[in-house]
Amino acid sequence: MITLSFHGAAGTVTGSKYLVNCNGQRILIDCGMFQGAKELRERNWNPLPFDPRTVFTVVLTHAHIDHVGYLPRLVRLGFDGNVFATPPTCDIAAITLADSAGLQEEDAAFRNKRKATSHPVALPLFTAADAETAIDRFQAVTFGEWKKINECFRFRYHIVGHLLGAASVELEITDSNRRVTILFSGDVGRYAGPLTIDPANPPACDYLVCESTYGGRMHEPEDPYFALAALLDDVIAKRSVLLIPAFAIGRTQQIMYMMNRLEADGRISRIPVHIDSPMAIHATDLYVKYAGYHKLSEDRDELDAALDGRDVTLHRKRESSKDLNSLRGPAVIISASGMLTGGRILHHLINRLPDPKTIVAIVGFLPAGTLGHRLLDGDKLVYIHKQPVDVRAKIVKLSGLSGHADYYEILHWLEPMTTRPKKVFVTHGEPEQSAALAEHFRSSRGWDCRIPRLDDSVEL
Numbered sequence: 001m002i003t004l005s006f007h008g009a010a011g012t013v014t015g016s017k018y019l020v021n022c023n024g025q026r027i028l029i030d031c032g033m034f035q036g037a038k039e040l041r042e043r044n045w046n047p048l049p050f051d052p053r054t055v056f057t058v059v060l061t062h063a064h065i066d067h068v069g070y071l072p073r074l075v076r077l078g079f080d081g082n083v084f085a086t087p088p089t090c091d092i093a094a095i096t097l098a099d100s101a102g103l104q105e106e107d108a109a110f111r112n113k114r115k116a117t118s119h120p121v122a123l124p125l126f127t128a129a130d131a132e133t134a135i136d137r138f139q140a141v142t143f144g145e146w147k148k149i150n151e152c153f154r155f156r157y158h159i160v161g162h163l164l165g166a167a168s169v170e171l172e173i174t175d176s177n178r179r180v181t182i183l184f185s186g187d188v189g190r191y192a193g194p195l196t197i198d199p200a201n202p203p204a205c206d207y208l209v210c211e212s213t214y215g216g217r218m219h220e221p222e223d224p225y226f227a228l229a230a231l232l233d234d235v236i237a238k239r240s241v242l243l244i245p246a247f248a249i250g251r252t253q254q255i256m257y258m259m260n261r262l263e264a265d266g267r268i269s270r271i272p273v274h275i276d277s278p279m280a281i282h283a284t285d286l287y288v289k290y291a292g293y294h295k296l297s298e299d300r301d302e303l304d305a306a307l308d309g310r311d312v313t314l315h316r317k318r319e320s321s322k323d324l325n326s327l328r329g330p331a332v333i334i335s336a337s338g339m340l341t342g343g344r345i346l347h348h349l350i351n352r353l354p355d356p357k358t359i360v361a362i363v364g365f366l367p368a369g370t371l372g373h374r375l376l377d378g379d380k381l382v383y384i385h386k387q388p389v390d391v392r393a394k395i396v397k398l399s400g401l402s403g404h405a406d407y408y409e410i411l412h413w414l415e416p417m418t419t420r421p422k423k424v425f426v427t428h429g430e431p432e433q434s435a436a437l438a439e440h441f442r443s444s445r446g447w448d449c450r451i452p453r454l455d456d457s458v459e460l
């Protein structure tokens with residue numbers, strides 16, 4: 001008997017965890033952390049509906065925290081199997097998990113110091129030691145290579161754009177004489193992005209598990225270079241500080257690449273950029289190491305010029321980050337987390353949101369109920385670390401820089417799939433987005449869709 005259970009990314013975009021069970025052999029596709037509103041974040045602390053000690057292996061699609069961030073917690077709860085990922089994902093996840101553990105410990109210490117916790121003591125979800133144990137379990141699997149897990153499961157990765165090393169997972173399950181395939185989309189990227197390779201044609205499958213972050217939306221047809229240049233003109237004219245919440249690997253390089261091109265073309269003047277992240281220092285090295293996994297040059301000097309620029313300062317240490325508090329514009333600060341759910345960006349927001357000379361540019365997806373969503377909604381008072389913060393800063397959205405396909409691009413990606421899947425599970429979206437994508441699949445392809453709820457389990 002084969003079952004598929006949805007223990008995350010159901011009714012929401014975060015916490016991706018799909019459990020596949022074939023006659024008692026269990027594997028997990030992705031092991032993400034819930035992020036966003038408090039109710040979601042608290043789910044990370046709930047007992048799991050399955051025993052982590054019975055999970056044989058974890059297969060990751062990519063290194064974003066909402067797909068890998070729960071892994072150290074899973075290890076802490078007794079999971080002792082291997083973790084498979086593409087080579088870049090192994091490296092990026094190792095950096096992000098170590099960073100995430102550091103943030104967990106820092107945030108807990110900060111809350112304890114400020115007494116900003118409703119618990120007797122604020123605890124981290126996992127520690128640096130848990131993250132290290134998780135990282136030791138990684139095994140790299142290249143794109144296109146069939147990897148046998150055991151007698152029940154084998155899988156291969158397909159390129160899906162979105163982030164360096166991001167993949168879809170084609171899983172083949174053998175149950176006695178029956179063979180079933182499931183394609184897990186992972187996060188589907190955009191076409192013609194400056195850094196990421198376009199998503200590859202998906203294979204045919206019996207079942208499809210498809211993300212729906214922008215399942216009901218079509219991205220604005222704005223030229224992302226034009227929008228970024230206009231924003232930077234504004235920053236220079238008003239001597240503003242532009243705050244960009246962004247993941248240190250992927251999005252940060254995309255912004256740097258675009259800024260450097262605009263400067264090289266004489267479209268914008270040079271602006272000092274501060275990348276405030278302990279992870280940022282590794283980023284260019286990763287693009288050098290994984291030349292061929294992105295669209296940029298393989299040459300180190302050219303990559304340095306494209307991604308680092310001439311006026312970029314990396315802030316690795318916390319003290320160096322604090323020095324940015326007194327920075328005057330025009331300047332750009334790029335800092336994680338991209339979803340504004342934690343990390344150093346929160347300290348910059350506490351410091352700079354009350355200043356009308358600050359501009360905050362939102363570039364990624366923000367789940368409902370999050371701080372970033374409230375800022376975009378125009379709230380004039382927000383709470384960060386339980387501290388009231390007046391918002392006088394200008395908040396803008398750069399939707400052209402999104403890393404997620406919209407519904408039109410998802411339909412385009414699936415165009416080569418001419419055999420109809422027996423069932424399509426629409427996941428990784430807020431309810432109205434998932435419903436909209438399911439409707440697009442029904443009306444344009446005649447596909448049978450289901451939108452699973454959290455912890456739903458289906459027999460295949």
Ligand SMILES: [Zn+2]
Nearest residue numbers: 062064162187
């Ligand atoms: Zn992602």
